Amino acid sequence: MPIEVGRVCLKIAGREAGRYCVVLKKIDDNFVLITGPKLLTGVRRKKCNIQHLEPLPFVIEVKEEASDEEVIAAYEKANLIRKLNLKKPSAAQLKAEKEKVKEKEVEKKTEKKKEGRKKKK
Amino acid sequence: MKRVKVKLPSKRMVIRERKKKPKIQKCAICKKPLHGIPKLRATELKKLAKSEKRVERPYGGYLCSKCVREIMRERARKIA
Numbered sequence: 406m407p408i409e410v411g412r413v414c415l416k417i418a419g420r421e422a423g424r425y426c427v428v429l430k431k432i433d434d435n436f437v438l439i440t441g442p443k444l445l446t447g448v449r450r451k452k453c454n455i456q457h458l459e460p461l462p463f464v465i466e467v468k469e470e471a472s473d474e475e476v477i478a479a480y481e482k483a484n485l486i487r488k489l490n491l492k493k494p495s496a497a498q499l500k501a502e503k504e505k506v507k508e509k510e511v512e513k514k515t516e517k518k519k520e521g522r523k524k525k526k
Numbered sequence: 527m528k529r530v531k532v533k534l535p536s537k538r539m540v541i542r543e544r545k546k547k548p549k550i551q552k553c554a555i556c557k558k559p560l561h562g563i564p565k566l567r568a569t570e571l572k573k574l575a576k577s578e579k580r581v582e583r584p585y586g587g588y589l590c591s592k593c594v595r596e597i598m599r600e601r602a603r604k605i606a
């Protein structure tokens with residue numbers, strides 16, 4: 406069971422040991438970008454060492470670096486939510502998540518502006 | 527408290543009280559010492575917050591990281 410894009414794996418190390426995640430992108434032969442997504446399985450989108458993953462025999466159709474909504478939709482299409490008895494996040498949670506992501510982007514922009522001003526002085 | 531006989535420089539023998547040394551916490555399966563767990567006596571452990579007495583991982587203060595990986599691998603293989 407090769408580790409490729411869309412492969413559903415079980416995280417076997419770290420805080421999220423025992424939780425499901427999906428591979429989104431192969432960074433190099435040791436590292437891979439994964440996401441739970443956070444609202445579905447509690448694993449957030451981050452780089453992960455393949456030694457901390459155990460591949461499962463499920464693959465979901467997901468393009469590289471897809472957004473969390475697309476991943477949840479792909480989970481549903483492969484009716485994995487019922488098979489792995491996960492709880493689908495409600496629409497309200499999804500909206501709240503989006504706002505949080507926007508806020509972080511806004512903060513990053515303001516920080517850049519502040520750094521810009523310091524250099525000018 | 528543990529009573530210990532101590533020989534003083536004046537060659538006199540005195541009984542002194544010493545604290546008992548606590549044992550290192552060991553993994554339940556492979557009996558290897560656990561990392562990240564303080565070595566303290568029960569009364570001192572009580573003062574610590576829960577997060578200081580265990581590791582942030584399933585089976586945190588109970589199994590070592592290698593044993594947790596094996597257990598999770600078996601769990602993944604059972605799903606297949």
